[in-house]
Structures are given as structure tokens and as C-alpha cells.
Amino acid sequence: MKKLFMRADFIVILTVIILSILLFIPNLFNNSTLTAQIYVDGEVVEEINLQEVEKSYTLTPKNGTKITVEKGKICFSDAHCKDELCIKSGWLSKKGQTAACLPERVVVSIKGTDKTDMMTY
Amino acid sequence: MGDTSLENTNGKKQVNKKALISVLVCVVMVLGVVLADFVKGRSEYSSTAIAMGTVVNIRLFGSDGEETAEAVENNINETEKALLSWREKNSDIERINASAGTTVSVSTETIDVIGKALDVSKNSGGVFDITVGKVTRLWDFGGDNQRLPSDNEISEALESVNYSSVKITDTTVITAEGQSLDLGAVGKGAACDRLKLLLSSTNTESAVISVGGSLLLYGDRSFNIGIVNPENDKEAMGTLKLSDTCVSTSGNYEKFFVEGDKTYHHILDATTGYPADSRLSSITVVCESGTLSDALSTACYILGYNDSLALLQKYDAEAVFVFKDKTVRITDGLKDDFTRTDESFVVAK
Numbered sequence: 001m002k003k004l005f006m007r008a009d010f011i012v013i014l015t016v017i018i019l020s021i022l023l024f025i026p027n028l029f030n031n032s033t034l035t036a037q038i039y040v041d042g043e044v045v046e047e048i049n050l051q052e053v054e055k056s057y058t059l060t061p062k063n064g065t066k067i068t069v070e071k072g073k074i075c076f077s078d079a080h081c082k083d084e085l086c087i088k089s090g091w092l093s094k095k096g097q098t099a100a101c102l103p104e105r106v107v108v109s110i111k112g113t114d115k116t117d118m119m120t121y
Numbered sequence: 122m123g124d125t126s127l128e129n130t131n132g133k134k135q136v137n138k139k140a141l142i143s144v145l146v147c148v149v150m151v152l153g154v155v156l157a158d159f160v161k162g163r164s165e166y167s168s169t170a171i172a173m174g175t176v177v178n179i180r181l182f183g184s185d186g187e188e189t190a191e192a193v194e195n196n197i198n199e200t201e202k203a204l205l206s207w208r209e210k211n212s213d214i215e216r217i218n219a220s221a222g223t224t225v226s227v228s229t230e231t232i233d234v235i236g237k238a239l240d241v242s243k244n245s246g247g248v249f250d251i252t253v254g255k256v257t258r259l260w261d262f263g264g265d266n267q268r269l270p271s272d273n274e275i276s277e278a279l280e281s282v283n284y285s286s287v288k289i290t291d292t293t294v295i296t297a298e299g300q301s302l303d304l305g306a307v308g309k310g311a312a313c314d315r316l317k318l319l320l321s322s323t324n325t326e327s328a329v330i331s332v333g334g335s336l337l338l339y340g341d342r343s344f345n346i347g348i349v350n351p352e353n354d355k356e357a358m359g360t361l362k363l364s365d366t367c368v369s370t371s372g373n374y375e376k377f378f379v380e381g382d383k384t385y386h387h388i389l390d391a392t393t394g395y396p397a398d399s400r401l402s403s404i405t406v407v408c409e410s411g412t413l414s415d416a417l418s419t420a421c422y423i424l425g426y427n428d429s430l431a432l433l434q435k436y437d438a439e440a441v442f443v444f445k446d447k448t449v450r451i452t453d454g455l456k457d458d459f460t461r462t463d464e465s466f467v468v469a470k
Contacts, residue, residue: 012143019151042170042194082265089355097355098169100176107176109169115462116347116357118178120370120405121334 036074036092038067039107050074050093050110065104074108076101164326166190172197173206173309175333182342183325196319197332200312204231205304207254214302218254222298232289234304234311234412241416242284242391244432249420250284250391254301259394262376262387269380275394282391310415313337313367317411327364334375335415336368348441350463351402358443358463361455367411371418372403372443390423397423402445404429407455408438426450 038046040061048069056070058077065086066078073093076086081103089099095112096119166186170177172194179190202209207218213227238251255278259270270278286297296302304311309332320328320339327340338344343364347357351374361368373396376387390397404422408414413436421429426442430452433440439454449468451459461468 008139008143015144015148016151019148023151037169039169042168083263092355094355098176098178100171102171102174102176105171107169107171109178111167115345116360117180117344118329118331118336119347119349119357120331120336120368121349121354121372121375121403 034072034093034095035111036069037109037111039109041105048074062104062106065101065106067106067108074110075099076106076108079104170194170197173201173312173332175309176331177333178331180329181325182327182340183323185324189320189323189325192319192323193316193330196315197312200315201308204228205234205308205311207301207303214304217294217296218301221296221300224293224295226293229292230315232291232294234307235287235289235294235302237410237412238304238307238416239284239287239289241413241420241432241436244435245420245424247284247392248390248397248423249306249416250282251302251304251307252282252284252287252296252300253389253391254303255281255299256389256391256394257303257305258301260385260387260389262378267378269378269385279394282394306419307412307415309333309335310367310369310411310413313411313415334370334372335411337411338363338366338368340365347462348405348443349403351443356463358466359441359449359459359461361405361407361441362458362460363407366407366409367414368405368407369411369414369418370403370405371422373399373422374402388419388422399423399425400444400446401425401442403443405441405443406433406438407440408436410436414438 034050036048036050037044038061045061046059050072053069053071056068059067061067064078064080068075068077073091075091076089076099079086079101081101086099086101092099092108092110095110095114096116098107098109100107164182164184166181168179168190177197179193181189202212204213206212207214209215213231217225242250256275259274259278261267281300286300288295312332313335316330316337317339327342329344330337336346341364343362346361346363346368348359350356350358351372371388373386373388377384386396388397399422401422404418406414406418406421408417417433417436417438421432421440433452439452441455441459442450447466449466
């Protein structure tokens with residue numbers, strides 16, 4: 001009686017499983033990365049891996065516009081504009097979230113997309 | 122005996138060879154998937170910019186992403202500075218306003234935008250009106266002189282508001298003396314229409330670009346578009362799965378100020394000069410034309426749900442209405458594309 005699986009079949013199955021796992025590992029790694037980008041006048045001036053932040057700190061990318069960085073989140077903490085909409089945006093902690101200080105042309109954005117590709121507001 | 126052992130050796134060799142080929146096929150297939158994934162990853166380019174006084178998010182799929190993103194930003198700046206902003210010296214609209222009462226030659230693109238906006242002005246019964254410039258300047262929402270104007274000031278400014286005084290030809294515009302155009306309610310949508318033309322001359326296969334609340338979805342790729350939760354601008358209340366179209370949202374949370382115990386938002390009813398007294402928090406309009414989706418979102422916010430349906434139908438547009446009481450109404454053409462993501466909102470049947 002023939003065996004259901006031959007040795008060769010096991011080799012093939014094992015190869016596929018190993019390769020699939022190897023293929024999945026970088027994806028797993030990428031998905032967990034939370035990277036904030038700070039734009040000034042359309043150029044990225046700072047890229048921060050928010051998960052690697054150990055201690056809270058503040059950046060001043062332009063004219064007194066302050067950005068506070070903590071583990072897993074980032075926000076505008078001071079600005080000279082009248083409406084302070086950037087500060088009111090609060091903490092950004094999810095992929096695709098953006099806050100901007102329009103008068104100073106400073107944008108903070110968390111790279112990637114979550115459940116949505118783009119927001120309409 | 123000797124023959125049998127020869128057969129076995131050959132058989133084993135054949136099995137090994139078969140196994141080797143199978144393994145190789147698997148390796149090639151998996152590498153193919155890896156390569157396809159890598160190429161796909163490489164072919165996406167994202168960036169963020171500030172243009173037209175708002176945040177522009179760009180996601181491009183295809184090649185030459187970096188150059189295309191730069192061209193996108195330049196194109197939006199051109200729409201603002203050369204064509205549609207009343208603040209920009211020598212833009213088409215600034216020149217029309219500066220020479221109100223006389224014929225002014227402008228670009229055919231500006232004529233096209235004005236023509237579409239006038240059509241929506243007429244079909245909305247004038248609640249939406251691009252000649253509302255003098256009134257919007259009084260309120261100056263989001264500007265340095267934002268304030269609550271007096272009733273007298275508003276009545277005076279309203280005298281210049283009348284879309285039917287604006288006459289256009291293929292290359293010229295004439296407005297009434299003292300009249301002032303404000304294309305702020307269609308500018309970002311019009312920018313999306315110009316971007317669509319730009320992208321068709323690049324190596325972009327698909328794209329999604331947001332110019333403030335107006336979005337261009339380019340190509341066959343489907344995108345999940347989040348409709349912002351009016352109570353929390355960082356979260357979506359629902360998503361629309363769409364491709365190859367334009368989307369615009371108008372909401373009372375965008376620009377507003379509080380005076381006394383009253384909140385004044387920026388969506389002005391051009392027949393009264395005051396913020397529209399609407400039961401809606403927001404409306405999202407989906408339409409092939411960005412100019413129309415933008416104009417319709419403003420017009421329909423002012424008109425409210427019942428009066429908007431015929432207007433939307435006229436332009437083959439669809440909409441998601443979000444009411445202040447968190448009820449959501451969706452026109453038939455979008456019902457299958459909408460997914461609620463925040464359970465505190467109730468979708469009416």
C-alpha cells in the first residue's frame with residue numbers, strides 16, 4: 001500500500017512552512033513600528049520611532065513651535081499662532097494621524113495607515 | 122536481484138529529483154511573492170505638505186512618486202495663487218473683484234469653476250452663492266479679524282450678494298459693481314479636478330490626495346475613506362470604500378468661535394448672511410467632479426437632508442449625512458460602500 005505522504009512531500013511542506021514564516025516576520029516587525037515625521041516647509045526634518053522613546057523630551061523645529069515626544073505619542077505643546085489648533089489636536093498615537101501648525105508650516109504625522117487610507121473632514 | 126537494485130536506485134534518484142524540482146518551484150513562487158510585495162512597497166510614495174492654507178496628504182502608487190508629489194504641491198499652489206484665491210494679488214478672482222462691474226479676461230479653468238459654482242448657486246436657491254465675498258470677509262473665520270458682525274453690517278454686505286449678476290463667456294467674467302467673489306467653498310475641490318488632469322500625464326497608476334477635507338481618488342484602486350467623527354477629529358465615525366471619484370465634507374466643527382453662549386460656525390447661508398441653522402454636524406458628498414462635490418457639500422449642509430436629495434440627484438452625487446443627534450443617513454448609491462466604525466452613531470434605514 002502506498003504511503004499518503006512520501007519523504008519528498010514532507011520536504012516540500014516543510015520548505016513552504018519555513019519560507020512563509022520567514023516572509024511573515026518582517027511584516028510583523030513593520031506593523032509594530034510607530035514612526036512620527038516632523039515636516040517644516042514641506043521637508044521632513046525629523047523622524048522618530050515613538051516606541052523607542054524612553055524619556056519625554058521637547059523639540060523646537062521652528063520659531064518657538066514646540067513638539068513634545070513621549071513613548072508611543074507626540075503632540076504640539078506650544079505655538080505662537082492665534083487659534084492654537086495644532087495644540088488642540090492633542091496627542092497623536094495612531095498611524096495616519098496628522099496635526100499641523102498652518103501659520104508656521106509645521107506638520108506632525110504618524111507614518112502609515114490604520115483602518116483608513118485617508119480622512120475627509 | 123541485480124536488476125531490482127538498479128530499479129530502486131533509479132527510483133530513489135527520480136524521487137530526489139522530483140523533490141528538488143518541487144522545492145525549487147516553491148522557492149521561486151515564494152520569492153515571486155516577496156518580490157511582488159517589495160515592488161509594490163517601492164511603488165508607493167507618501168508625503169505631507171501645506172498648501173491652500175491647509176494640510177495636503179499625498180499617497181501615490183506607480184513610479185516617479187517623488188517628482189509627482191512635488192508636481193502635485195506646485196499644482197495646488199498654482200490653483201490658489203494664480204486662479205482662485207481672492208487674497209492673492211493678480212489671481213483671476215482677485216482681478217475680477219478688483220474690477221467688479223467691468224469685463225475681466227481670465228483662464229478657461231477659472232471660468233469652468235465659476236460656471237459650475239454658479240450652477241449650484243442657482244439650483245440651491247441661492248443658499249450657496251459665490252458672490253458672498255463681502256459677508257465672509259466680515260466674519261473672517263479662521264483669520265486675524267474673526268468676529269461677530271452687527272446685523273447692520275451683515276444687511277449691508279448682503280446687498281452685494283446675487284449670483285445671477287455674474288455673467289460668463291468662454292474667456293471672460295463680469296460681476297456687478299461692488300460685488301465680491303469668494304470661491305473658498307469650491308477651491309479645494311477644484312484643486313482636486315486639476316490634480317486629476319495632472320496625474321493622467323504622469324506614471325501614477327492610482328492615488329489618493331487630500332486637500333483639506335476634499336479628496337481625489339485616482340485610478341482603479343479602492344481606498345477606505347474615513348469620515349471624521351464630528352466630536353473627535355482624530356477618529357473616523359465610518360468609512361466609505363471608493364475608487365476613481367472625488368469626496369468633500371462640510372462640517373460645523375471645522376472653523377468656529379464662541380461668543381456669549383452661542384457657537385458660530387463658518388458655513389454661511391448666503392440668503393441670511395449668518396451660519397446655517399442646520400440639524401447636521403457634517404455632510405460628505407461623493408461626486409465625479411471635485412468642484413461639484415465641494416460646492417454640494419456646502420449647499421447641502423445649509424439645505425439639510427430633505428431639500429438636498431433632489432439637488433444631489435441632479436448632479437449624480439451621493440452623500441452621507443451625519444446629524445447632531447448622531448443619526449446617519451446615507452443615499453442609496455453609497456449604502457453598500459459605507460461601514461460604521463463608531464457604534465455611538467446610528468444608521469437610519
